[in-house]
Structures are given as structure tokens and as C-alpha cells.
Amino acid sequence: MKIAIVSTPFVSVPPLKYGGTELFISHLTEKLIDRGHNITLFATGDSKSRAELEFLFPKGQWPINQMDELSHIAFSAKRIQGMDDIDIVHINSPYALPFANMLGVPTVVTLHHPRTQDFSSLYLQYPDANFVAISQSQRQGEVALPNMSVIHHGLDPNAYPPSEHPQNYVAFLGRLAPEKGPDSAIRAAQLAMTPIKLAGSVHWVDNDFYNDHLRSLLLKPNVQWVGEVDHVQKVALLQGAQALLVPIRWEEPFGLVIIEAMLCGTPVIAFRRGSVPELVEEGVTGFLVDSEKEMAEVIKNKLDKFNRAICRKRAVERFSTNTMVAQYENLFQSLVQKNRKETFSRRAPSHQAASIS
Structure with a gap:
């Protein structure tokens, strides 16, 4: 198949540091190429991919600006319209839906955002689009749509070598934002009397949270903030951690x-919110808790005997790129075949009429 994948204009593919959507797109793109598909990737000019790269912006446009996103999507749509042999388009932004409707080929939309009324109303205007939720939790919380699948994200296991010998710390990795709960992670680690390392940055919208609630906690003993990390630093942080703390305060998709x-x-100790209960298997890949106190109790009492090899094995089974990409490939192929059949059936009567005359 010849597939057009439209990323964002905000961060390169793959991202150098922050960028979950762009990381997903990178793994999907490269594995589809491995499986013999021809990919045109619409991203930023500083992206690194074996796909044919098309871009409007030479580098990522940060901070996020919706006008940049619309310009990037309009550029992508115009370029795709000029390609006669594109079989299917995969978009990763709700704002691309009005443009995708004009392309004349099947469109798949992966939903990366939590539900908002504006987005849900937009989805309902395009019932012919094919939506992919990234968790059952996200799908259940979204407006009912006629064409929606659920495909969990997957990553290349080779990019995350396992570690059997953690060091004496727990980790937090992500934006230092209230919904991510870095303050809860620090308090839980302090209750457990265990050092904690935090990796991530403060986005401008979270400055008040940082100044009012987080700054003083980051100065406490046995708390180390390492800032934003690249892939190599991130893997080293996770490999060395006794556990990753995920005390989220929102319905994370x-x-x-x-x-x-x-x-x-590395086991994940996470609050029971959003998609977490369908991702974390109790005692196998991590532990589900409902409070900072419970998180501290797990840190103190359940990590010494945790089997990291089984955790890795189960994660590879459920969340590898092979698993994810096989599902996307099946979805893409079924939609392309359906479109070809419908196109043939629309043309068939005129061919029959011509032969009779």
C-alpha cells in the first residue's frame, strides 16, 4: 500500500525529547516500511525517517499554535491531492478531519486527545471517517461513532533494553503538570523513605503549579530533578529505577x-485512572493504587521480589510495534479493499451500458 501519514508541526519525528504522538508515529512509520509499504510522512523538516518526507516547517513549531497546525494540515492535504496513487491517509489531529474529507481516499484518524465537547461534535460531522481510539477507556468515554477501533500503542522493544539490577531510587517521567502528579510522586517516595529522580519539563501553562506547589518539593532531600531527557537518558533512568510512579489526576487516554x-x-505503580487499569497488570507489570499512602506501601513492601524479566516479557507480548502495526495494517488493508470494491461497483453500470450499445 501507499500510505500518507500526517504528523504534527510541533515536534520532529521521532521527538528528540518530549512528544508522545510523534514517537508513536515514528514507530508506526518505520515498521510499516519494514513490512513493505510505501510511506509519505508529512512532518517537520528536522524529522528522521526512511519514509519520503514532506514538510512545510523546517523545524518543530513550539509552543503549540493552532494556526501552525492548520497551515501544516492544509499543506499536507494539498500535496496528497496531487498524488494519484495514495491508497489511504492516516491523520493524527482532529483539525485535519475537514481536509481529509476532500481527499477522495479512505482516512484513518487516531485519537490522541482526551474527550472535549468541541472535538466530539467535530467527529460526529464526519461519520465516514475511520477512528482509532488508543484505549478502551478512551473509546468508552468518547461519543458513539459508527467506525471506531481500539489499537493500543506499541514501541520497539529493541529500543528499551531490560535491566535486572535497579538502583536505589524510584522515577517520575513526564510533564511537570498538575494532571501528571509529580508532587504526589515526591510525597509518596518521601513516605517510603526512597530517593526519587524526576525527568521532565515545566510547560508555560503550568508555571503557577510549579511555583505554588512543586518548587519547594523539588528542594527536599533525596529528590533529584534531572530536567528534560533524550531517549538514551530516558532509558537509563527507567532501567535504573525500582519503579516508575504514575500518580495521574486525569483520565489519561x-x-x-x-x-x-x-x-x-521496570514496574509501574499508578493511580487507577483513565487507561491505566487496562495497561498495568497487577503484580505482573506493576501495581494499581488509589492514594499516595498506598503508593508508598507498594514501594516499601512489593518491589524486592518483583520479577522484572516477566514484566518485560509481558510488555513485549502486549505492546510491541509488531503487535500494534499488524492491527493498523489489517485496518488499512480492509479499508483499501472496501474502497476499491465500492469504486468498481460505481463504475460497473456504465461499462455494462457501453458494451450493450
């Missing part, structure tokens, strides 16, 4: 960091 930790063999 997925959370790639969860499977990144599991692939390293």
Missing part, C-alpha cells in the same frame, strides 16, 4: 511512558 517502563522490566 494511554501514557506511552507506562509501556516504556514495562519494556525495561
Whole structure:
């Protein structure tokens, strides 16, 4: 198949540091190429991919600006319209739906966002689009749509070598934002009397949270903030951690960091919110808790005997790129075949009429 994949204009593919959507797109793109498909990737000019790269912006446009996103999508749609042999388009932004409807080929839309009324109303205007939720939790919380699948994200296990010998710390990895709960992670680690390392940055929208609630906690003993990390630093952090703490305060649709930790063999201790209960298997890949106190109890009492090899094995089974890409490939192929049949049936009557005359 010849597939057009439209990323965002905000971060390169793959991202150098922050960028969950772009990381997913990178793994999907490269594995589809491995499986023999021809991919045109619409991303930023500083992206690194074996796909044919098309871009409007030479580098990522940060911070996020919706006008940049619309310009990027309009550019992508115009270029796709000029390609006669594109079989299917895969988009990763709700804002691309009005443009995708004009392309004349099947469109798949992966939903990366939590539900908002604006997005849900937009989805209902395009019932012919094919939506992919990234978790059952996300699908159940979204408006009912006629064409919606669920495909969990997957990552390349080779990019996350396992570690059997953790060091004396727990980790937090992600934006230092209230919904991610870095303050809860610090308090839980302090209750457990265990050092904690935090990796991530403060986005401008979270400055008040940082100043009012987080800054003083980051100065406490045995708390180390290492800032934003690249892939190599991230893997090293996860490999060395006794556990990854995920005390989220929102209905997170997925959370790639969860499977990144599991692939390293590192258990995830997470609040029971959003997609977490369908990602974390109790006692196998991590532990589900409902409070900072419970999180601290797990840190103190359940990590010494945790089997990191089994954690890694189960994560590979459920969340590898092979598993994810096989599902996307099947979806793409079924939609392309359906479109070809419908196109043939529309043309058939005129051919029959011509032969009779």
C-alpha cells in the first residue's frame, strides 16, 4: 500500500525529547516500511525517517499554535491531492478531519486527545471517517461513532533494553503538570523513605503549579530533578529505577511512558485512572493504587521480589510495534479493499451500458 501519514508541526519525528504522538508515529512509520509499504510522512523538516518526507516547517513549531497546525494540515492535504496513487491517509489531529474529507481516499484518524465537547461534535460531522481510539477507556468515554477501533500503542522493544539490577531510587517521567502528579510522586517516595529522580519539563501553562506547589518539593532531600531527557537518558533512568510512579489526576487516554517502563522490566505503580487499569497488570507489570499512602506501601513492601524479566516479557507480548502495526495494517488493508470494491461497483453500470450499445 501507499500510505500518507500526517504528523504534527510541533515536534520532529521521532521527538528528540518530549512528544508522545510523534514517537508513536515514528514507530508506526518505520515498521510499516519494514513490512513493505510505501510511506509519505508529512512532518517537520528536522524529522528522521526512511519514509519520503514532506514538510512545510523546517523545524518543530513550539509552543503549540493552532494556526501552525492548520497551515501544516492544509499543506499536507494539498500535496496528497496531487498524488494519484495514495491508497489511504492516516491523520493524527482532529483539525485535519475537514481536509481529509476532500481527499477522495479512505482516512484513518487516531485519537490522541482526551474527550472535549468541541472535538466530539467535530467527529460526529464526519461519520465516514475511520477512528482509532488508543484505549478502551478512551473509546468508552468518547461519543458513539459508527467506525471506531481500539489499537493500543506499541514501541520497539529493541529500543528499551531490560535491566535486572535497579538502583536505589524510584522515577517520575513526564510533564511537570498538575494532571501528571509529580508532587504526589515526591510525597509518596518521601513516605517510603526512597530517593526519587524526576525527568521532565515545566510547560508555560503550568508555571503557577510549579511555583505554588512543586518548587519547594523539588528542594527536599533525596529528590533529584534531572530536567528534560533524550531517549538514551530516558532509558537509563527507567532501567535504573525500582519503579516508575504514575500518580495521574486525569483520565489519561494511554501514557506511552507506562509501556516504556514495562519494556525495561521496570514496574509501574499508578493511580487507577483513565487507561491505566487496562495497561498495568497487577503484580505482573506493576501495581494499581488509589492514594499516595498506598503508593508508598507498594514501594516499601512489593518491589524486592518483583520479577522484572516477566514484566518485560509481558510488555513485549502486549505492546510491541509488531503487535500494534499488524492491527493498523489489517485496518488499512480492509479499508483499501472496501474502497476499491465500492469504486468498481460505481463504475460497473456504465461499462455494462457501453458494451450493450
